[in-house]
Amino acid sequence: MKSHLGRASLAALYLDPSLRSLLETVDQNHAEKDELLEVLAFEGEPKPVFGEPFGTGLSGRRIYDLSQIDAEAGVSAPGKHYIRTRAPQALDPIRTAAWRILVSGFAAERREIGIAELRERSERQGPLVMECAGNGPHRAFGLLSAATWSGVRLDELLEELGGTDEEKLVMVLGNDNHRLLGPGQTGEKAWIFKPADLVASSAFLATEMNSEEIPPDHGSPVRLMIPGWYGCSCIKWVEEIRLLPAAASSTLHMRDYAGRTHQDAVPELARDFKPAVMDLAAMPTRVERRRGAAGIYYRVIGIMWGGQELTDRLSIRFGDEGKFAAVQSYEHLQNRSWTRWEHSWQPKAAGLVPIRLIVQDESFPTNRLDEGYYSRSVRIKEV
Numbered sequence: 001m002k003s004h005l006g007r008a009s010l011a012a013l014y015l016d017p018s019l020r021s022l023l024e025t026v027d028q029n030h031a032e033k034d035e036l037l038e039v040l041a042f043e044g045e046p047k048p049v050f051g052e053p054f055g056t057g058l059s060g061r062r063i064y065d066l067s068q069i070d071a072e073a074g075v076s077a078p079g080k081h082y083i084r085t086r087a088p089q090a091l092d093p094i095r096t097a098a099w100r101i102l103v104s105g106f107a108a109e110r111r112e113i114g115i116a117e118l119r120e121r122s123e124r125q126g127p128l129v130m131e132c133a134g135n136g137p138h139r140a141f142g143l144l145s146a147a148t149w150s151g152v153r154l155d156e157l158l159e160e161l162g163g164t165d166e167e168k169l170v171m172v173l174g175n176d177n178h179r180l181l182g183p184g185q186t187g188e189k190a191w192i193f194k195p196a197d198l199v200a201s202s203a204f205l206a207t208e209m210n211s212e213e214i215p216p217d218h219g220s221p222v223r224l225m226i227p228g229w230y231g232c233s234c235i236k237w238v239e240e241i242r243l244l245p246a247a248a249s250s251t252l253h254m255r256d257y258a259g260r261t262h263q264d265a266v267p268e269l270a271r272d273f274k275p276a277v278m279d280l281a282a283m284p285t286r287v288e289r290r291r292g293a294a295g296i297y298y299r300v301i302g303i304m305w306g307g308q309e310l311t312d313r314l315s316i317r318f319g320d321e322g323k324f325a326a327v328q329s330y331e332h333l334q335n336r337s338w339t340r341w342e343h344s345w346q347p348k349a350a351g352l353v354p355i356r357l358i359v360q361d362e363s364f365p366t367n368r369l370d371e372g373y374y375s376r377s378v379r380i381k382e383v
Contacts, residue, residue: 060086063142066285081145087216105243107162127337133230133260151206174235192270280307283374
């Protein structure tokens with residue numbers, strides 16, 4: 001694995017002299033001389049209700065306010081993690097208390113795995129970032145959050161059931177028995193995996209979220225978690241695991257998300273689906289207008305997430321033209337959760353300014369960054 005370490009001292013080498021001078025001046029200010037004047041709104045994005053669930057079933061959502069990410073926090077604020085689909089209206093709470101996962105197609109005689117056993121065997125899996133494959137500006141990019149999880153490695157369970165081979169596939173099905181379906185909605189939620197992908201991703205059946213039982217809207221009592229993959233593949237309310245032949249057809253759920261998980265087309269066979277991994281991505285989440293000893297300046301705060309490798313080549317550009325400059329302050333040490341970054345900036349003129357990030361290394365897959373998908377704009381009124 002390629003190992004890059006992003007540090008402020010390294011990034012500073014790429015700054016132009018005027019910005020370096022500005023940064024040195026800002027760093028020398030005492031806290032009482034540096035004043036927050038305003039948090040700028042991102043232009044052209046709706047202002048959803050943050051932090052509170054709304055809607056029901058497949059149409060239920062909760063939007064996370066990314067501007068509130070704390071400097072030291074590797075996870076979202078408690079009780080604020082985004083929700084893409086709320087618990088099915090038909091989910092029986094009595095059955096949930098005695099939940100069992102049906103297994104089929106394996107060599108072992110065993111046919112069920114109980115939630116009590118899973119909880120007994122559960123181990124801490126650490127913090128993980130998750131993003132809905134349909135996350136976008138229409139939700140202020142708030143279908144993105146991070147939490148700490150505990151659970152049981154799926155490959156270990158499969159080995160106990162008799163194991164798998166590369167000629168077989170593994171389907172994980174969730175109980176999405178929604179009574180209310182909108183136009184084009186289907187209640188089927190199932191994803192089919194190559195065994196090697198489950199091993200490589202360290203996939204696990206989660207039983208706890210943030211050291212507590214998983215809330216109903218997040219898949220209680222058990223959901224699949226696949227570190228580094230989009231949330232659509234992390235099946236909630238897991239009720240069945242099935243071993244399938246190599247020629248198994250892809251599910252409706254997989255086909256529905258084919259375009260949003262970077263598939264080349266809509267494969268008919270499950271084996272032709274590429275892993276639904278999140279490429280390395282980054283975006284601004286908060287822009288502050290501040291007053292320091294040298295006058296007005298702007299502090300841009302953001303996050304980087306996804307990908308499989310580390311980088312010190314995260315770069316930022318203000319406006320649609322000009323060169324990208326190295327982001328000044330961040331330390332990219334892991335990919336499982338997000339990495340917070342900061343960049344001080346002094347605009348040359350007032351007006352609407354797009355902010356875009358890229359990774360200046362062509363060896364990194366960065367599909368959405370390459371498209372400018374996570375670009376956001378602010379309106380500068382004072383320079």
